[in-house]
Amino acid sequence: MRKLASLVLGLSLLLSFSNVKADEGMWLLSLLKKNAAEMQEMGLKLSPEDIYDINNSSLKDAIVGLGSEGRPFRHFCTGEIISDQGLFLTNHHCGFNSIQSHSTTEHDYLSDGFWAYDKKEELTNPGITASILVSMKDVSKKVLANVKDNMTEEERYKAIEEAAVKLEEEAVEGTHYKANIKSMFEGNQYFLFVYEIFKDVRLVGAPPQSMGKFGGDTDNWMWPRHTADFSMFRIYTAPDGKPAAYSAENIPLKPKHHLPISIKGVQEKDFAMIMGFPGTTNRYLTSFGLEETMKITNQNRYDIRTLKLDIMKKDMLKDPKVRIQYASKHAGSANYWKYSNEQNKALRKLNTMANKKKIEKDFLEWANAKPKRAAKYGEALNMIEKAFADRKDAKFASSYLGEALGQGAEAPMFAGRANGLKKLLSAEKQDPEAIEKAIEKLKASAKRFYKDYNMPTDKKLMAGLFKMYADNIALEERPTIFKTIAEEYENDFAKFADKVYSTSVFASEDSFNKFIEAPELSVLENDLLFKAGLSIGKAYGAIYSKMSAGNENLQKGMRLFEDGLLQINKKKNLAPDANSTLRLTYGTVGGYQPKDGVYYYHYTTLKGVMEKEDPTNPEFVVPAKLKELYKKKDFGRYADKNGYLPACFLTNSDITGGNSGSPVINGNGELIGTAFDGNSEAMSGDIDFEENLQRCINLDVRYTLFIIDKFAGAQNLIDEMTIVK
Structure with missing residues (x-):
């Protein structure tokens, strides 16, 4: 299905109708001629055709959108091709799930890092896709x-x-x-958008987690930053060069273009552009949507995940196996846990609500200035306001359902997948072939599920998050399993969880395997995890109906509102909200002043890593080899002119989720860094771009090359690249 109108509607223009800053905007490549003069004045030496050309090699051919086979057009991260053999860079946190999936207590690639010193050592990642744009129109x-x-x-x-x-x-x-x-x-x-989508993507290299996630949750969304946030993959094709699923016969991609890498370094005010697949911005959201985002979406996410993360972290610290199993889950949850809190802080500090209301006031004045306009646009804001008001309670309930139950304990939702098997087993005339297919499908799903599942942790998550859900949602609004908990367990959620995980066939891999060999309908019908999963699923259906009741008015209202804004600003170059399509943003290298009396420089160095080191804190551990290289100042050709090894740098480019891993490119079309984060002071940026504070945090490519070369000794990878001074 095509998304015609967003329900997670974006927050405002930041247009203020009279002034659109050059730094703001995620621009479509096919329309870059509108930006060309400004970009060239800032330092771009390339033409628009050098960036986007459907008939000749151009920069767009080196940009990779990372997705999944089920959702290839929904790119979760970006990568950039850096060799003529399909080698590409992305962020460590983009490759984190792959690194974790290959890790065991015997081969702990999270802790130790991973490097393929030969292509035969590269690790395949089923389900991940790499898309390269062919054309847009x-x-x-x-x-x-x-x-x-x-x-x-x-x-x-x-x-x-x-x-x-x-x-x-x-x-x-x-x-x-x-x-x-x-x-x-x-x-x-x-x-x-037309894409070539590749299905054989192999892990090539990644530094230890202590470097790739240096600073952890403490430094996330913060500056100064010293995180070596990168990992490396390679795209493989069939022998004829076309996309193909993994095969030992596949060969490395021969790309139309790969980015040369500059080790000249960056200076303040240098031109820099970022090309990638930003996921979602919400800059046209109204004040009504802003209120929902702040008071419901962000606040509930932060509150619920605070408990969830605490439960996971305690078990991860006790057991190395659990640490590996839950590493990716914890990291994924923590990222937007902190984002939600920091965004609310920024939105309040920047008085974004007042900005939204000013835009709406100006819109109404424009709409009502002429009868014809009033007839078309005059009711748009009223329609939007009513839709948000009507769904307020349903949105709150939906938020709690999704965060506390849908993304809480995992076993109930896994158990719910057996509903198809239950229907087949309960049919008056059974179909043995269909039953066998359902069993095999569940077995395959179980193999993936139990690999990264720890029963004691899941039981704690159920007890804690079920209770939190019940404390905030009325009994009549909860899934039916909560009636059972109230009547039979007197709302003692720990007691209920004990019973569930001691009796359910889904509670452990062993019990599941015994059950699935000869599944019985009566066992499923009486299984508490299965009942819980089904009831949560049904609750989703009920809440979706309530949430979608005002969709038509909301969609129409937003369409008319944004159409009106386009009419008001028809002489200006406006960028549409990000939607996981390839965009280009541009700006310059530079620091910023976050508050009175404080100024942040535009770069950091390895010296800062050593200053932050804390062996007692897992977030700030520094590997012995890195300390040894620092002590010897063995930085090779990657040090700056003063002898320091650069770590990260800032640009004032636009960025959001999905841009993670995007290449930062200089005016000559050369790679100078990899984008990986935004700064906390401007967490409002997805909603309201703040030109004085908005910064993109980038990994300096010289730090990347130093780690590959000096730390990992992966000369085979260095030899593939085109490195220029």
Whole structure:
């Protein structure tokens, strides 16, 4: 299904109708000619065609969108190709799940790092995809050709979907490419993206977690930063160069372009641009959506994950096996736990609510200035306000359901996957073949699930998060399993969890394996984890109905609101919100003043790593070999002119989730760093870009090369790259 209008609606323009800063904007590559003069004035030496060209090699051919086979167009991170053999860089936290999945207590790649000194040592990662953009095109007129103003939103959707599917099919007919049409400006524009999607992506290298996640949750979203946040992968193809699933016969990709790497370094005010696949920004969100985001989405996420992370962390510290099993889960949860809190702080400090209301006031004045405009746009904000008001309670309940139950204890949701098997077993006329297929599917799912599952930890998560959910959601609004807990266990959630995990066939891998060899309907029907999973699933369905009741008004209101803003600013170059499509942002290298009396320089060095070292804190442990290299000042050709080894640097470029791993490129088209974070003072940026504070935190490529070369001794990888001074 195509997303025509966002329900997680974005916060504001930051337009203020009169001033759009050059630093703000995630620009579509096919429209870069509008930005070219400004970029060249700032230091870009390339033409728009050098960046995006569908007929010749260009920078876009070196940019990789990381996704999954189930969601190849939803890119969770970005990578950049740095050799003519398909080698690409991304962030350590982007590769973290892959590194964790290959780790065991015997081969702890999280703690020790991983390096392939020969291509035969590279590790395959089933399910991960790497997309390279072939072309993009504005197809708004064709998509909207049969849309009429008097259509309902459902009728409008059907007309758009029919046209889009046809265009997608035509775009890739006779090729192995994949096409996807994406909505821009809440359904006011549509662009067709064509990709080549590769399915054989292998892990090549990653530093130890102590370096790749140096600073941990403490330093996350903070500056100064000293994190070596990178990992390396390689794309493989079939012998004919086309995408193919993993095979020993596959060969490294021969890319159309790879980025040369500059070790010249960066100076303040140097031009820098970032190309990548930003996930979601919400800069056109209204004050009504802002209130929901701050008071419900962010606050509930922060509160619930605080408890969840504490439970996981305590067990991870006690047992090395649990540490490995839950490393990726903890890191993923912690990232937006801190983000939510820091974003709320920034939004309050920057008085974003007042900015939103000012934009809305100006919009209404413009809309009501002429009768024809008033007829079309006059009710847009009222429609939006009513939709958010009507769904307030449902949104709160949905938020708690998703965070505390859907993403809490894992066993209930895994057990719920057996519902298909239950239906087959309870059928009046059973189908042995279908039952066997369902069993095999569950076995495959179980193998993945139990690898990173620890029963005592999951039991604690159930007891703690079920109780927190019950403390905040009325009994009649909860899944039906909570009625059982109230009536049979007197709301003693620890007692209930003890019973669940001591009796359920899903509580351990051994008990599941015994059950699945000869599954019985009566066992499933009486299993508490299965009942819990089913009841949570049904609650999702019920809450979705309540949440979607006002969707039509919300979608229409937002579409008209953003259309009006486009009309108001028709002489200006506006960027649509990020939606996981390839974008370019640009700015300059530079520090910033976060508060009175404080100024942050634009760079950090390895010296700061040593200053932060704390052997008693897992977040600030420094490997012995890194300390040895620092003591000897054995930095090779990667030191700056003063003899220091650079670590990270800042640019004032636009960035959001999905940009993680994006290349930072200088005016000559050379790689100078890898983007990996934003700064806490501007966590409002996804909603309201703050030009004086917004910074992108980047790993200096010289630190990356130093680690590959001096720390890991992976000369084979250095030899692949094109390194320029």
